[in-house]
Amino acid sequence: MKTSILATLLILTSFTAFPQVKHLVEGQAPGKGNVSDLGWIQGYWTGPGLGGQCEEVWMPALDGHMIGTFRFWNDGKLVFSEFMHLIQEGETLYLKLKHFGADLKPWEEKEEWTVFQLIEMGENVVYFDGLTMMRRSDELVIQLTLNDEENQHAEEFRYQRGEL
Secondary structure (H helix, E strand, O other): OHHHHHHHHHHHHHHHOOOOOEOOOOOOOOOOOOHHHHHHHOEEEEEEEOOEEEEEEEOOOEOOEEEEEEEEEEOOEEEEEEEEEEEEEOOEEEEEEEEEEOOOOEOOOOOOOEEEEEEEEEOOEEEEEOEEEEEEOOEEEEEEEEEOOOOEEEEEEEEEEOOO
């Protein structure tokens, strides 16, 4: 009996210790928030993800914008990078990004961005449609919904604060 109670608590803790990815319901308005409240993601972050190694760098907010970069490499070779932009638009904000191959060819068309709309913000956590970011001490956890031709799945990145 004690074992099953402990196992249940461990399972519940694993689901509540880190937030899950949320999605906007069709017709749901984006959440309210301010880019200036996301200073907790600022810095250099590194860790495993997508079967290789990842890095993110976030600069401080300026004029309703926060700029970041991401790179992913595997077996010592750059696979792709991203230019990320948190943008204040009225009472809400968006995370917009573009992907680039190792040869700097963009994945998105010139005028297109991959866009994540804000759902809600909390203390050291932000939920976008399909992407969640949470900071706990010197760890930044990002959960992302990925779609491929066959299915949808969640990918988790666990970064540690690093030094440039």
